[in-house]
Amino acid sequence: MSSVAPLRELISRLVPGGQARLIDVFITALLGVAGVFAAAAGIQAVLRMRAEEAEGRAGLLLAAPVSRVRWLGVNLVIAAASTVVVSGTAGTTAAIGLGLSGTVNGPAGSLVPAALAHVPAALVFLAAASVAFASAPRLSIPVGWGMLAVGLVLGEFGELFGLPVWLQDVSPFRHSSAMPVESFDPAGALGLAVVAAALTGLAAYSIQRRDLTA
Structure with missing residues (x-):
């Protein structure tokens, strides 16, 4: 039992959860x-x-008669679908695993919406990557992955590292609903969606104003 308490404390510091059960956290x-x-x-x-x-x-x-904005838009739709598929698959897998384990922890089907609650934050990252591609294509790969790395450190491990709250809040991951420990936060999801939409608009504007590069 002594080894379980430190594990719970560590995981609890990674996600907000108060007195939630270890399995929930x-x-x-x-x-x-x-x-x-x-x-x-x-x-x-x-x-x-x-x-x-x-x-x-x-x-x-x-x-061919394909505009740059349409090219960008098609790829962004594919990217958004990818985030939904990955999140949905994770939630489904977790639900199946929970069901097979026999753990009584509420409806296993609720884990799919819990996984999908992270999609708005993921959309912010792909939209930000599209801005990098549209404005500075040669730097888009390091910038795109660099933003994800920074967001991961700040959002998932910021509290563990003792970083200031305002700095942690820079990461979109900090504004995702930590279900099932927390209830779904519609305002947070809407805010992330608005940011993603704004970045997408900026990318569409920027890609029309630059030349193709090799």
Whole structure:
């Protein structure tokens, strides 16, 4: 029992949870990590455009009646779908595992919405990566992955490292609902969605104002 208490304390510092049961805190932490993977999947899908541009395929594509904004939009839709698929799969897997374990912890099906609660934060990262690609394509790969790394450290481990709250709040992950420990926060999700939409608009504007690069 002595080894369980430190584990609970460590996991509780990674996610807010008050007096939640260990299993709740552990699942919340796992779904938070899945949210990071969802953001990574979205960023990877966005940065495929950089590979297409560097290899000359984008020029051939845009020589057809396809606008740059449409090209960007299609790739962003694919990226957003990737984040949903990764998050949904994580929630489904967690629900199945919980069901097979026989652990009584509320409806296992609630873990799918809990995983999807991290999608808005993931959308902010892929939208930010699209801005980097649209404005500074040669730097888009290090910038895109660098933003995710910083967001991971600040949002998931900021409290563990004793970082200031205002600095932790820079990360979109800090504004995701930590379900099932917390209840869903519609305002937080809406705020993240608005930020993602604004960044997407900025990317659409920027990509029309630059030349294709190799």
